[in-house]
Amino acid sequence: MPKLEYHRRILPDSAPTVAPGATAYSRGVVKRNYALVPPDGVLPSRLPDYRDTTVNFLAAPQMGARFAQTMLLIEPGGGTMAPRNDGNQHFLLLREGQLRLKIDGLDEIVLEDGGFAYVPAGLGFEVTNDTGETARLLEFYKPYEALPGVDTPAPIISSLDATPVENFSGQEGRGWQCLLPRGDMAFDMEMNVLALAPGTHFPSVETHIMEHALFMLRGGGMYMLDWDWHEVWTEDFIWMGPWVPQQFYAGGWEESAYLLYKDVNRDVRFD
Numbered sequence: 001m002p003k004l005e006y007h008r009r010i011l012p013d014s015a016p017t018v019a020p021g022a023t024a025y026s027r028g029v030v031k032r033n034y035a036l037v038p039p040d041g042v043l044p045s046r047l048p049d050y051r052d053t054t055v056n057f058l059a060a061p062q063m064g065a066r067f068a069q070t071m072l073l074i075e076p077g078g079g080t081m082a083p084r085n086d087g088n089q090h091f092l093l094l095r096e097g098q099l100r101l102k103i104d105g106l107d108e109i110v111l112e113d114g115g116f117a118y119v120p121a122g123l124g125f126e127v128t129n130d131t132g133e134t135a136r137l138l139e140f141y142k143p144y145e146a147l148p149g150v151d152t153p154a155p156i157i158s159s160l161d162a163t164p165v166e167n168f169s170g171q172e173g174r175g176w177q178c179l180l181p182r183g184d185m186a187f188d189m190e191m192n193v194l195a196l197a198p199g200t201h202f203p204s205v206e207t208h209i210m211e212h213a214l215f216m217l218r219g220g221g222m223y224m225l226d227w228d229w230h231e232v233w234t235e236d237f238i239w240m241g242p243w244v245p246q247q248f249y250a251g252g253w254e255e256s257a258y259l260l261y262k263d264v265n266r267d268v269r270f271d
């Protein structure tokens with residue numbers, strides 16, 4: 001439940017509408033090697049590529065990340081002005097609502113809540129909101145690292161419901177959905193949904209070369225980032241830089257799940 005709604009319930013109607021603590025406290029943290037970005041501190045941007053759309057930047061290279069991630073609030077009648085083609089590869093996940101999606105070279109489709117698309121570098125895409133409700137679209141983008149002799153991947157359109165849940169850990173209460181083909185060298189990234197039952201966690205504190213973008217889809221718990229523990233909730237965003245020590249304890253009474261980007265399949269660079 002949003003903080004403000006909760007405080008409205010327990011405070012008299014005459015109380016100020018700013019939640020207690022809002023002026024001097026936030027869960028938001030931005031460090032050299034990680035960031036926790038709760039939605040309440042993110043201020044809206046607008047971009048020339050989109051009409052009637054609020055762009056909430058969750059991560060960008062200014063932070064230290066080697067990618068950008070936004071949450072787009074696409075109002076009725078809103079969407080792209082023209083095919084969006086900035087040269088990057090894009091991953092889109094519809095968090096709420098319905099959108100028409102047209103990727104260059106493919107037929108237009110209707111993306112429902114939980115639908116996702118991978119748009120390879122070099123192709124443009126258009127989204128349009130024909131409904132009466134605002135749609136919320138997560139957009140991830142970064143430059144594509146091509147491999148000599150390997151073709152750029154083809155576009156992918158699917159949905160979370162259509163993606164099987166696997167368990168690579170062998171531990172009860174863990175689940176993975178691989179939204180992009182795992183182990184396919186044409187891709188320089190993975191995009192997975194990780195699900196954890198209450199009380200479960202990783203078998204070890206991870207300290208790995210791969211960078212992460214994490215968006216909390218449901219549930220929450222305690223996230224350890226560089227040895228600091230943070231309470232995280234649905235709709236929070238986390239950036240984890242390379243090697244940042246990380247651990248998650250799922251809390252609550254229901255399964256937690258998050259969308260997780262990971263850079264993989266490419267050697268280190270010395271430039």
Ligand code: UGY
Nearest residue numbers: 194202206212246260262
């Ligand atoms: O696979 C991973 O890197 C994953 N377990 N990390 C994470 O969820 N922070």
Ligand code: MN
Nearest residue numbers: 206208212246
């Ligand atoms: Mn990890």
